[in-house]
Structure formats: C-alpha cells, structure tokens
Amino acid sequence: MEPVMLVEHVTRRFGGGEIEVVAVRDVSLTVGPGEIILIMGPSGSGKTTLLLMLGGLLKPSEGRIRIGQDDLTQLDERRLPEVRLHRIGFIFQDFNLLSSLSALDNVALVVQLTGLSRRAARRRARALLEQLGVGHRLNFLPEKLSGGEKQRVAIARALVNEPDIILADEPTANLDSRRGQETMQLLRRIAKEGMRSVIIVSHDERIKDIADRVLWLEDGSFTTPPKGGDGKGPNAPPRDGDAVV
Amino acid sequence: MFHLAWRNLLQSRIQFFLGVGGVAMALLLMLSLDALLAGSEQDLVAYIYQSGADIFVAQEGVRNLHMAASAISVQDMRRAARVEGVASASPILYTTGVVETDEADVLSYIIGFDPREPLGGPRTVVVGTARLKRGEAIIDNAVARSQGVELGDEIEILGETFTVVGLTEGLTNIINSVTFIHIDDFRALRRGDAISYALLAVEPGYDPTEVAAAIEARNEDVTALPREVFAREERQIIKDMSVEVIYIMNLAGLLIGLAVTALTLYTSTLRKRQEYGVLKAMGAQNRHLYTVVAVQAFLSLMMGAAVAIGLVWLMGLVLPQVVPGTAMALTQAGVVRVLTAALGIGVVAALVPAWQMARLDPAQVFRS
Numbered sequence: 001m002e003p004v005m006l007v008e009h010v011t012r013r014f015g016g017g018e019i020e021v022v023a024v025r026d027v028s029l030t031v032g033p034g035e036i037i038l039i040m041g042p043s044g045s046g047k048t049t050l051l052l053m054l055g056g057l058l059k060p061s062e063g064r065i066r067i068g069q070d071d072l073t074q075l076d077e078r079r080l081p082e083v084r085l086h087r088i089g090f091i092f093q094d095f096n097l098l099s100s101l102s103a104l105d106n107v108a109l110v111v112q113l114t115g116l117s118r119r120a121a122r123r124r125a126r127a128l129l130e131q132l133g134v135g136h137r138l139n140f141l142p143e144k145l146s147g148g149e150k151q152r153v154a155i156a157r158a159l160v161n162e163p164d165i166i167l168a169d170e171p172t173a174n175l176d177s178r179r180g181q182e183t184m185q186l187l188r189r190i191a192k193e194g195m196r197s198v199i200i201v202s203h204d205e206r207i208k209d210i211a212d213r214v215l216w217l218e219d220g221s222f223t224t225p226p227k228g229g230d231g232k233g234p235n236a237p238p239r240d241g242d243a244v245v
Numbered sequence: 246m247f248h249l250a251w252r253n254l255l256q257s258r259i260q261f262f263l264g265v266g267g268v269a270m271a272l273l274l275m276l277s278l279d280a281l282l283a284g285s286e287q288d289l290v291a292y293i294y295q296s297g298a299d300i301f302v303a304q305e306g307v308r309n310l311h312m313a314a315s316a317i318s319v320q321d322m323r324r325a326a327r328v329e330g331v332a333s334a335s336p337i338l339y340t341t342g343v344v345e346t347d348e349a350d351v352l353s354y355i356i357g358f359d360p361r362e363p364l365g366g367p368r369t370v371v372v373g374t375a376r377l378k379r380g381e382a383i384i385d386n387a388v389a390r391s392q393g394v395e396l397g398d399e400i401e402i403l404g405e406t407f408t409v410v411g412l413t414e415g416l417t418n419i420i421n422s423v424t425f426i427h428i429d430d431f432r433a434l435r436r437g438d439a440i441s442y443a444l445l446a447v448e449p450g451y452d453p454t455e456v457a458a459a460i461e462a463r464n465e466d467v468t469a470l471p472r473e474v475f476a477r478e479e480r481q482i483i484k485d486m487s488v489e490v491i492y493i494m495n496l497a498g499l500l501i502g503l504a505v506t507a508l509t510l511y512t513s514t515l516r517k518r519q520e521y522g523v524l525k526a527m528g529a530q531n532r533h534l535y536t537v538v539a540v541q542a543f544l545s546l547m548m549g550a551a552v553a554i555g556l557v558w559l560m561g562l563v564l565p566q567v568v569p570g571t572a573m574a575l576t577q578a579g580v581v582r583v584l585t586a587a588l589g590i591g592v593v594a595a596l597v598p599a600w601q602m603a604r605l606d607p608a609q610v611f612r613s
Binding site for chain 2: 057058078082083085086090096099100105109113157
C-alpha cells in the first residue's frame with residue numbers, strides 16, 4: 001500500500017561552525033494509511049523539531065519529506081499552507097483553540113479557510129463535533145469547556161478537512177489520566193475509521209496502547225529505548241530506517 | 246475571517262470601548278469643529294438670506310458684509326434701480342458696532358433700514374414690531390435672552406440710547422448678532438448722504454446674475470452681486486479666518502485617531518499572536534490574517550465615526566439651547582471628510598500589525 005508519509009534521511013541543523021547543533025540526524029520513517037505512531041523521547045531529543053518538519057513548518061537541512069505526491073522540502077512557501085490545510089491536521093499541546101470563537105466556529109473556521117461558505121463549514125463542523133461527543137457544547141467558548149472537551153474540539157478541528165495525516169504534540173499533557181486515555185482512544189477510533197494516519201509526539205507512557213508503533217528519539221535519532229521501557233507498540237512491523245522500540 | 250475579526254473585537258469589552266471611544270473622540274474633534282464652522286457660516290449669512298434681496302449693490306470691490314466698509318451714493322442706487330429687471334431698490338446703512346446692555350457689550354452688525362422700504366429690515370420678528378420709529382431698535386432674541394433684555398428696555402448703540410421694540414429670531418451667530426435701527430438715526434450718527442448697500446429685488450423671470458452684470462456694466466463704481474454669490478463671499482471670510490485652526494484641529498484629530506487605532510490594533514494582534522500562529526500552522530495564508538486586522542480596523546473606525554457623527558448631531562440639537570448664538574451643522578462634506586480620514590487611519594494603523602502577521606512564524610506555536 002502506498003505510504004501516506006515518507007521521511008528520507010532527514011537532518012536538521014541549527015547555527016553553524018562551532019555552535020552548530022544537530023537537532024534531528026538522518027531520520028527516516030514510513031507512515032502507512034491509518035497507522036498510529038507514537039514518538040517518545042527525553043526533552044531536547046528533537047521530537048518537536050521533527051514534528052515541525054513533518055508538518056511543513058520547518059525545512060530540513062537535508063533529506064526529503066513527502067506526503068503523497070507533495071514533497072514538503074521542495075514546495076514553495078506559498079504552497080505549503082495549502083498542503084497543511086488540506087493534508088495535515090494539527091493537535092496542539094495546549095489545545096490552542098481560538099478564545100473568541102465558540103467550539104463550533106473554531107472547527108468551522110478551518111473549513112472556511114478552504115473557501116467553503118460559513119454555513120456549509122458550520123454544518124460540517126457540527127456533524128463532526130456531535131460525532132466526537134461535544135454536540136451539546138457547540139456554542140460554548142473555549143473558556144467554558146473542560147480540558148477533555150477542549151481536546152475533542154481540537155481533534156475535530158484537526159480532522160474536519162479530512163487530512164491524510166494528523167500530527168499531535170503532547171496531546172494529553174493538559175488532561176488527567178482518565179480523560180487522556182479516553183481522548184486518545186477516541187482519536188484512535190476516528191483515525192482508524194477514516195484510515196487517517198496519526199503521529200503523536202509525547203512523554204506520556206500511558207498512551208502507548210493506542211499506538212501501532214512506538215519510536216524512541218534520542219539525540220536527534222531513532223534509537224533503542226532506555227532500560228525499563230517495554231519497547232513494544234502493539235502491531236509494530238519494522239520499516240526501513242525506523243528504530244522501532 | 247469577518248466573524249473572527251468581529252469576535253476578536255468584542256472579546257475584551259473594555260478594550261473595545263476604549264478603542265472605539267478613542268477613535269470617536271478623535272473624529273469628534275475633527276467633525277465638531279467642522280460642524281461648528283458650518284453652523285457659523287449658515288448663521289453668518291442669515292441676514293443676507295432674510296433680507297429678501299436678490300442682488301446686493303456695494304462700493305466697487307466690496308463683496309461681503311463682515312468687516313467691510315462700503316459707501317455708495319443714492320444716485321448709484323437709483324441708476325441700479327433703472328436697470329431692466331430690477332423690481333425695487335432699498336438702501337441700508339451698515340457698520341459693525343457694539344450694543345451695550347446692562348449686562349454686557351455685544352458685538353453686532355448694525356443695520357440702518359427704512360421701514361417704508363420693501364427690503365433691508367428684519368423679516369423674522371417674533372416679539373414686538375418690525376415697524377420701528379426713530380429712537381427704537383430691534384435686537385435678536387438670543388441676545389435678549391442672554392443679556393436679560395426685554396421689550397421696552399433701553400440699550401446703547403453707537404453711543405446713542407435706543408428702546409427695544411422688537412426681537413428677531415436666528416440672527417445671532419458665534420461671532421456677533423444683527424441689530425436694526427431706523428435709517429435716519431443711523432444717518433444722523435454717521436452724517437452724510439451715502440448709503441452702505443442697495444438691496445435689490447428682481448422681477449420674476451429675470452436672472453439675478455445677468456441683472457447684476459448689467460448693473461456693473463452701467464456703473465463701474467459699484468459691485469453688484471447676486472445673493473448667492475454675496476453669501477458665498479461672506480462664508481469665505483469665515484473659512485479664511487479659520488483655515489489654520491481647522492488644519493491644526495484636523496491634524497490633531499487625525500494623529501489621536503491614528504495613535505488610538507494603531508495601539509489598539511497592535512496590542513490586539515500581540516495578544517492574539519499565539520492564536521494567529523495556530524491559524525497559520527493550520528494553513529491560513531497571510532491574506533486571511535490581513536483580512537482579520539483590516540476588518541477589525543475598519544469596524545472599530547466605522548463605529549467610532551458613527552459615534553462621532555451621532556454625538557455631533559446631538560450637540561447640534563443641544564448646543565444652541567445651552568449657548569445662544571452657537572450652531573452646529575453636520576454637512577455632507579464634513580461627514581465624507583471624517584469617513585475618509587477614518588479609512589486613512591485604518592490603512593496606516595493596520596500596517597504594523599500586518600507586518601507582524603507576515604513575520605509570524607507558525608512554528609512558534611509548538612515551541613511556546
């Protein structure tokens with residue numbers, strides 16, 4: 001099956017000369033349709049830098065990242081937002097909902113960016129929010145929502161344009177254990193139903209269960225996990241260049 | 246994006262009211278001065294319109310009343326009266342002087358008119374009579390109210406005592422008032438046979454402009470102007486006298502409006518930096534974000550302008566009641582000028598936030 005995302009020998013350097021820092025070093029990764037990958041690693045290991053590159057928000061110093069036929073490393077800066085809008089969904093650590101908009105409008109706005117009318121966008125957003133169990137909170141501002149509800153709205157926002165891949169940055173960091181588990185199970189279910197791939201960057205060991213593969217990133221490279229980690233994602237067939245743990 | 250801009254604008258009520266209020270005050274500064282001058286212009290020419298004259302004949306080169314000294318002979322007036330199309334010619338004597346009441350001195354146009362003549366006298370006497378005799382005067386109601394003068398009271402005009410027998414309406418403006426006395430009294434004070442202006446009525450079917458030109462063609466010692474031209478020249482005096490004040494006040498209003506709007510937009514953009522970064526990360530183009538800033542600027546400025554226009558309109562109703570002799574007239578030109586200024590402010594004020602947006606790195610959302 002055609003991979004959704006192909007990452008080939010990606011390296012990212014910051015600075016130059018003696019102060020050069022290699023944040024990500026020769027990372028390769030293949031993401032299949034509907035696959036859920038959890039990338040773990042200590043602070044400063046390069047997880048966020050990698051996520052930024054996967055999301056087309058940062059250019060690699062070397063290597064290639066492809067989503068379908070689009071090569072993110074070659075795309076013009078003006079084309080990148082379009083690719084992000086249609087092919088990538090983002091879930092942020094702090095939910096990052098727009099504080100002045102209701103739950104419904106937060107989701108609908110992303111659809112409107114594609115050029116759809118506000119009415120059509122709201123219709124689509126409403127259906128998704130109801131599917132995610134927050135249909136009773138459509139007109140609530142983010143400040144009136146619980147952490148779990150905010151995260152569901154954030155998930156709806158990431159899914160609403162039916163992207164090929166969803167990138168989640170520490171999605172459970174602001175949720176308690178139970179809500180974190182529930183939300184991630186929900187994300188897994190929705191992703192699997194729509195055959196959408198998910199890459200999660202997290203410190204949270206408790207969400208290993210939802211991942212098809214768990215990768216350990218340290219010093220910018222995929223490597224073996226530290227002692228004590230169970231090192232196994234549930235269905236984790238190794239792929240070229242992946243350091244599967 | 247319109248909805249987001251609107252919601253962002255209303256999110257912080259205090260900031261919203263401060264922003265719109267600040268803009269409104271700045272535009273009010275511009276518009277109120279404009280309205281005050283427009284009102285003054287209207288009031289200043291009230292006598293010209295109320296006199297009933299179609300043409301004003303003055304000494305050659307004199308084109309208005311305010312601060313002008315005109316002297317023509319009775320023969321000049323008669324020559325003008327003989328021109329085809331002239332129905333009647335009435336003389337007036339005119340000077341700017343002080344009307345002394347028990348309360349204070351009031352600057353006034355002093356008009357000496359002949360009650361037997363069809364033109365020149367007051368046409369809006371609301372109390373008393375317009376048929377004054379020698380030793381009598383007619384003053385404006387606003388002056389009477391402000392100075393506590395009633396019919397039968399004595400006032401001093403050009404050093405002589407007169408009894409008030411009538412009160413007019415609408416002949417007091419921010420600069421002065423209009424006071425009428427008998428032409429013979431005026432002549433006695435001035436000594437001499439000259440008159441200041443001849444006020445002409447034109448027969449139906451004749452064009453005052455053509456008649457005025459014919460009068461000038463016959464007598465090069467006089468200037469004859471149709472009422473509209475004479476009034477325009479009078480208004481121009483006010484404009485010329487106030488052009489620098491207008492310029493300074495407009496500039497002040499423009500700068501205050503710009504500062505308020507720019508600061509409001511800048512702080513709003515700064516406060517929403519993270520959220521705009523999220524939008525960019527999710528695929529919003531710069532033009533989407535520019536739209537948010539532009540709509541916010543446009544809405545707050547238009548609301549500010551609407552508030553300013555509303556306030557000036559209200560002031561126009563209230564001010565003449567509170568301060569007699571003042572008038573505010575909201576003109577189309579004034580409103581257009583303020584709206585144009587508001588748009589200009591919006592464009593300039595949105596530049597910095599737009600630049601901030603353009604430079605905003607969406608990756609910062611993940612680093613925060």
